[in-house]
Amino acid sequence: MRRMLAAALLATTLGIPPVSAQPRPAQEEFVPVTDAETEQLPAAPLVMSAYAVAWLLIFMYLWSLGRRLSRVERELDELGQRGTPKGR
Amino acid sequence: MRALFLPTILLAAVMFVAAPWLIDGAPTESTMGFVQKIFYFHVPSWMVMFSAVFLCGIAGAIHLFKRSAAADRVAAASAEIAAVFGIIGLITGPLWARKAWGVWWQWDARLTSALILELILIAYLLLRRYGGPGSEKLASGVALFGMANVPFVYWSVNVWRTVHPKTTVVPSLGPGMRGTFWWCSLAFVLLGGALLAARLRIERLRARVDELYLER
Numbered sequence: 001m002r003r004m005l006a007a008a009l010l011a012t013t014l015g016i017p018p019v020s021a022q023p024r025p026a027q028e029e030f031v032p033v034t035d036a037e038t039e040q041l042p043a044a045p046l047v048m049s050a051y052a053v054a055w056l057l058i059f060m061y062l063w064s065l066g067r068r069l070s071r072v073e074r075e076l077d078e079l080g081q082r083g084t085p086k087g088r
Numbered sequence: 089m090r091a092l093f094l095p096t097i098l099l100a101a102v103m104f105v106a107a108p109w110l111i112d113g114a115p116t117e118s119t120m121g122f123v124q125k126i127f128y129f130h131v132p133s134w135m136v137m138f139s140a141v142f143l144c145g146i147a148g149a150i151h152l153f154k155r156s157a158a159a160d161r162v163a164a165a166s167a168e169i170a171a172v173f174g175i176i177g178l179i180t181g182p183l184w185a186r187k188a189w190g191v192w193w194q195w196d197a198r199l200t201s202a203l204i205l206e207l208i209l210i211a212y213l214l215l216r217r218y219g220g221p222g223s224e225k226l227a228s229g230v231a232l233f234g235m236a237n238v239p240f241v242y243w244s245v246n247v248w249r250t251v252h253p254k255t256t257v258v259p260s261l262g263p264g265m266r267g268t269f270w271w272c273s274l275a276f277v278l279l280g281g282a283l284l285a286a287r288l289r290i291e292r293l294r295a296r297v298d299e300l301y302l303e304r
Contacts, residue, residue, distance in 0.1 A: 043122040047123060047183075051126075053176070058176075069289065
């Protein structure tokens with residue numbers, strides 16, 4: 001049992017792929033397709049997603065900053081309204 | 089600082105409004121095609137990130153050696169800005185890579201070191217948030233590690249074999265791409281500066297609140 005565990009650990013460390021990760025058998029023939037263009041990945045959705053994500057993150061951060069700023073300003077006002085500190 | 093915030097953010101907003109037209113008008117890259125247009129937001133976000141990490145590291149070192157509370161506030165504010173822009177870079181990059189390289193992610197030197205840099209910044213922020221009293225000094229040490237990592241991230245594409253474009257891409261940009269790139273970069277720098285000013289104001293007010301509580 002200990003030997004098997006050691007062998008498994010060694011195989012993982014050396015990067016030997018497990019049986020399920022073995023490559024598929026070699027292809028014996030090529031089958032032509034007629035709609036190959038539809039397989040191509042369109043760039044526009046990726047570009048739009050990149051710009052949308054960037055803006056979403058910037059606006060989320062701006063919103064978070066505004067919320068934190070108003071909270072700390074409110075706290076400062078409350079402390080100011082309570083009057084001068086003791087011993088002053 | 090407060091007086092500069094409004095004009096800076098307004099100028100950045102005007103520049104960002106004009107940016108889509110400039111990006112649309114910029115020439116399409118010959119090998120990558122339309123997806124290369126992500127470049128105009130991806131690289132400037134890393135520029136702001138690297139600058140903020142440097143600021144965080146320098147401010148952290150000043151805090152560490154001179155015990156300056158003001159420097160510590162600058163470090164905390166700039167770490168957060170760096171983390172936000174780093175996330176933008178780490179999300180826009182894979183969206184670009186999916187089309188250009190056929191994969192979302194590649195464990196090469198540039199991408200891995202950039203991810204490590206982002207993790208260092210997240211570690212810094214977590215340390216400050218949950219580290220308890222005295223964690224500012226430990227966090228300053230982490231900030232120094234983050235700053236030391238920046239040159240490795242930048243030069244990694246020139247030293248190790250990687251699929252990521254090299255640093256020579258920006259200086260060699262054609263006229264149509266160059267103007268758009270620097271326009272977007274300036275907009276990002278202005279936005280980063282304005283956000284940093286706002287974040288610093290929160291830190292300063294928090295310090296004032298703490299002082300008032302201690303005086304009572």
